[in-house]
Amino acid sequence: MRKYRLSVILLFAIIIVSFGCTEAFQYSIDCAKIEANKDFTFFIVSDPHYISKESYDNGKAFKDFLNTGDGKMLNHIDELFDALIEDIEAEKPDFLIITGDLTCNGAKQDHIGLTERLKLIKDMGTCVFVVPGNHDIQNPHSREFIGDEARDVETITPDEFMTLYAPFGYEGAVSKDPNSLSYLAMPAEDTWLLMLDSTDTDNNFRKKYPEQSGFLRGGTLDWIVQCADLAEKNNARLISVMHHSLIDHSEMIKTNYTIRNSKEALKVFHKSGIEIVFTGHIHIQDIKSDEFQGKKIYDIGTSSLAVYPHQYGRMKFTPYIGFDYRTIQLDMDDSGFDFEDYSAHFFTEQCGRMHQKCLERLEGLPDAERKIVLETVGRMNMMYFAGYRNEALDNIVNTEGFRMLEKIAPCFTKEYAMSMLNDDRTDHNTLFISVSSYEKQ
Structure with a gap:
């Protein structure tokens, strides 16, 4: 044309x-x-x-x-x-x-x-x-x-x-x-x-x-x-x-x-x-x-x-x-400090508050396991917001924290994390x- x-x-x-x-x-x-x-x-x-x-x-x-x-x-x-x-x-x-x-x-x-x-x-x-x-x-x-x-x-x-x-x-x-x-x-x-x-x-x-x-x-x-x-x-x-x-x-x-x-x-x-x-x-x-x-x-x-x-x-x-x-x-890099690490920590901490409240409502989940699950979801969430799904998260899926996540009772946090592994696009x-x-x- x-x-x-x-x-x-x-x-x-x-x-x-x-x-x-x-x-x-x-x-x-x-x-x-x-x-x-x-x-x-x-x-x-x-x-x-x-x-x-x-x-x-x-x-x-x-x-x-x-x-x-x-x-x-x-x-x-x-x-x-x-x-x-x-x-x-x-x-x-x-x-x-x-x-x-x-x-x-x-x-x-x-x-x-x-x-x-x-x-x-x-x-x-x-x-x-x-x-x-x-x-x-x-x-x-x-x-x-x-x-x-x-x-x-x-x-x-x-x-x-x-x-x-x-x-x-x-x-x-x-x-x-x-x-x-x-x-x-x-x-x-x-x-x-x-x-x-x-x-x-x-x-x-x-x-x-x-x-x-x-x-x-x-x-x-x-x-x-x-x-x-x-x-x-x-x-x-x-x-x-x-x-x-x-x-x-x-x-x-x-x-x-x-x-x-x-x-x-x-x-x-x-x-x-x-x-x-x-x-x-x-x-x-x-x-x-x-x-x-x-x-x-x-x-x-x-x-x-x-x-x-x-x-x-x-x-x-x-x-x-x-x-x-x-x-x-x-x-x-010109920020004068490790900005990426600082930002990642702040993001994980802030977004983790909602998931922490969700996990605290689950009966029978020990505090130590709750902490590990929360850290695992935080790492997954960082990857998710950055645009990665499915097998791009394999290094997290193959951890003890993820296996703990799989075993907890159904809740928003679990469903949210699992949805990251069932996407039509990996990157x-x-x-x-x-x-x-x-x-x-």
Whole structure:
């Protein structure tokens, strides 16, 4: 199929024909930096949970917050971003996408701090495209941690989100969904990004809690079909990006993580010819797929940048061949200490609290055995979050601790650990997707 460069005039003409109006559509020539049939590379960052230095001082309030969390290294988030920026400067990817949960808890000062970081990346020549996560907008838990006190601070509205992140997707969007903060971006002439808002924040203040689950609104699904029609007319493929999972990444952990209307959305995605979706939210490195009439959709969940093993995704596209995805672990050697060991210990300790409570409810399990089982599950969980399953865990399975785990009574911890050994993929850190047959014509 012949590829060609779109002129601004032609694109506006197509928009008018396809949609009947131009009010909802904007176009910037700066978006289309990559010509058709050219290779390109982009990075994928999920759930950075950025918190600015203004928001904490390492006092009691922040330490309590950190030590009751899920293993996020918030006190080292600036160093993690330093390492990411070094990688971007070295490799010079064409663009960066961030799949939501940009901030720790939606504080306006954290958003401002993050945009300053993203500006550094953009100034190096790498375009940035973001979508919101459930932590980012209208968050009643927007706080700063100073001394012994966790204090409420200003969060942001959807309109403020769009304004703050205008340089990182919105101001150059080809289309903006009138139903949400979703937008259509064009980093390449033949590869467009559907940046989807899957959050559900409207009732957060009434509930006094940030809604964890998400969905794609009916109007947004209609808009996706329109965008797909526009892309098809321009010989462009669509890649989708959103915070929540499109496909279940875990049988044990799916409520509040996979969008509530996933079945309906999958039908729309298949109809629209979307093959690649980048997601976050669950913090686990995991790749799942859904097949319909011989066509697959891949949901690539990249693990949280803030959580061990602190990695991001890199996707390389080669024309007429395909997309090559793999994860890259941040190099933290300049931290001045063994950061990887420190982070692994912190992650295991924090995530182990839930499993410890589960194991403590089991009658007849001696304390010594409980400790060994907990350590075993912790090691398995580290591998699981890093994207490894099945035989990749053989070195743990062949231990006395795992044999003890097999013998305990049924409980969530046991089912969770065993599910890691029954996955459809052993290594979730690499994936090759060949281009669709119609693109080879």
